[in-house]
Amino acid sequence: MISVDAALAHLFSLTRPLGPETVPLREAAGRVLLHDAVARRDQPPFAASAMDGYAVQDAEVRPGARFTVVGEAAAGHRFDRAITPGEAVRIFTGAPIPDGADRIVIQEDVCVDGSSITLGDALDSKAYVRPAGADFRIGDRLPAPRTLTPQDIALLASMNIAEVVVSRRPVVALISTGDELVLPGEDPGPDQIIASNTFGLHALLTSAGARARILPIARDTRDHLKQVFALAADADLIVTIGGASVGDHDLVGDVAQSLGMEQSFYRIAMRPGKPLMAGRMGDAAMVGLPGNPVSAMVCGRIFLVPLIRAMLTLPAEPAPRETARLTAPLGPNGRREHYMRATVGPEGISSFDRQDSALLSVLQQANALLVRAVNDPAREAGEEVEFIRL
Amino acid sequence: MISVDAALAHLFSLTRPLGPETVPLREAAGRVLLHDAVARRDQPPFAASAMDGYAVQDAEVRPGARFTVVGEAAAGHRFDRAITPGEAVRIFTGAPIPDGADRIVIQEDVCVDGSSITLGDALDSKAYVRPAGADFRIGDRLPAPRTLTPQDIALLASMNIAEVVVSRRPVVALISTGDELVLPGEDPGPDQIIASNTFGLHALLTSAGARARILPIARDTRDHLKQVFALAADADLIVTIGGASVGDHDLVGDVAQSLGMEQSFYRIAMRPGKPLMAGRMGDAAMVGLPGNPVSAMVCGRIFLVPLIRAMLTLPAEPAPRETARLTAPLGPNGRREHYMRATVGPEGISSFDRQDSALLSVLQQANALLVRAVNDPAREAGEEVEFIRL
DSSP: OOOOHHHHHHHHHOOOOOOOEEGGGGGGGGGGEEEEEEEOOOOOSEEESSSSSEEEEEEEEEEETTTEEEEEEEETTTTSSSTTTTTTEEEEEEOOOOOOOOEEEEGEEEEEEEEEEEEOSSOOOOOOOETTSSBBBBOOEOEEEEOOHHHHHHHOOOOOOEEEEEEEEEOOOEEOOOOEOOOTTTTOTTOOOOOOHHHHHHHHHHHOOOOOEOEEEEESSSHOOOOOEEEEETTTEEESSSSSSSSTOOOHHHHHHHHEEEEEEBSSEEEOOOEOOOOOTTTTTEEEOOOOOOHHHHHHIIIIIIHHHTTSSSOOOOOOOEEBBBBBBBBBOOOOOEEEEEEETEEEEOOOSSOOTTHHHHHHOEEEEEEEEEOOOOOTTTEEEEEEEO | BBBHHHHHHHHHTTTTOOOEEEGGGOTTTTSEEOEEEOOSOBBSSEESSSSSEEEEEEGGGGGOOHHHHHEEEEEEEEEEEOTTTTTEEOOOOTTTTTTTEEEEGGGGGGEEEETEEOOOOOOOOOOOOOOTTBOOTTTTTOOOOOEHHHHHHHHHHHHTTHHHEEEOEEEEEEEOHHHHHHHTTTOOOTTOOOOOOOOHHHHHHTTOOEEEEEEEBBSSSSHHHHHHHTTTTTTTTEEEESSSSSTTTHHHHHHHHHHTEOOOOOOOEEEEEOEEEEETTTTTEEEOOOOOHHHHHHHHIIIIIIHHHHTSOOOOOOOOEEEEEEESSOOOOOOOHHHHHHHETEEEEEESOOTTTHHHHHHHOSSEEEEOOOTTOBBOTOEEEEEOOO
């Protein structure tokens, strides 16, 4: 048996970062920026007023001072000459500061009388001038790679960037295998169950940035498996579910090998989980997950999401772990890393009593996988443990 | 001035949960389930094997016992009669347990000799039978409302639910206003800047579940504002940015009122922020945000995201707050609730030195808003403070 980290390292070696594509800024949120974005201008591009008020010369500002209002500067509309001593320009937030002015007196501190203003007795001491380039300057960079947030998008827009170069989204083909499966909405026979793994993985991998596609259920014959594999020809990653262990009815490995896959089996020291199959098939990486619903989803979180991130040019690293305090004691762990279904909240983390890997109803209630290291000793309530958020 | 909470309560009163729509399960992730989903079957639908091995009668299991293998049960293919004493059925994970059997001996514990098996000396004591309905039963519910996770989708699939009733996504029209604005990629004049707020809010509100649309920039004339408002006729929520304060050039309130908006102005005791305009215009709620980029994005997080969630039938409540320890002391806060741009990590939370609300480059680096209550006293490093995750 190999460790989870070793298995993940093998999987990373099967993939490579995908190429770039250019998308309009309004479709870029959540995508992975691949080339540094470079500001095409200074922001603000001119010294700008931070408030509504009057632009004057700072040296003239004192309580009771009078000024003649000679014009107006609004956002988008500059006052078109320099001001001289005794002059003020009515100004609005965001407007360019007139030449000659270096102070905004806010309108709350001013008494207006026709075309004159008189300053009040208690003046706000701030200048309320935003210098040119105070936010960013031409050539400033938003460094790649990074997953673009709404705040990134706002900054990129203000840098005058209309299109960005992002990583192409990995195309993932999801194939569930087994005569026992029917699709949701179909009428299962007495020995059949509903295919759930492809649906759960579709949602999981889509949220990780993949373009996932559910292929038809592959029946337990070589011919039908080959037909379904043929539908995955455009995929960057082929994921099969079920049929990949060592049972007599597990054809997937055989068929994949006959299609040219260089195949490895990993017996991974983890719970839940079963042997994981992996290799390369043509231009695609292929991963065979166990058919057990909870195992498939946990393997999806532990292996496939990091794999998708690596293909998106994000760092090739395991799912991030956080820590929380146990709300109840835990017994010792055995020889496999255990990913226990758990709930985490402000009060700490607690694992579910029922850890059977067939129970989707338990996984559904979980929001975390509590990670027990190999041979981790018994733990008391209040001890800090690691978890992976679901 | 009113509090942030009071302003948010006003905003909630302007909206109502939107109606339902039915979507296929594979498009349901991230949507808000509106009607309880009800399991259409038991899972497993039959007692099933949890391992690859041999199904026998438990009473006969002891080291060295011999059985005749009379057939096979695979997933999807039941063994078609009851077993009798001395008989075993080769069985695979997920297959129905044959009638008469109540124990699976795992294949690792068995020695096979033609059509006979002999049990080993050290037998695993577990039965490895998953009882029918152990995961869920017909009629079990996934309760609404909730935002559907990948785990939910997997569970719904296994419940044989092909379509779910979810909340319609709110249509949000985003209108930036001002002669100073051009779109990213355009060539700004010397007094102009790039419209960034609509792009940032588009990303933010889309990730919150809205169907956001960026309308053309409205110029500072009544006619053009009216034309742009007319493009928002199908919206559930109209958001204007800029032009909503009390400056002479702020036309949005006037024009909106002329179009039938019942209008309220809120001076909200918050930083960053400016007066917020809100009301109802026809069938839509309308909110006017300040034009300052950071203010617009912070108001988006504090007001619009909770509003979108309420329209999606999620609880009408403020953005959730978490707590973290300060890495550096903070001075006392004034009369406004302050949403400081900050970074939070395992080591604690630290606010940026530059809190000017014009600085998108600072907001971009932030991953949290550190919330200072009105008149919050000075805080020492190590004290616990509240924050909202960005």
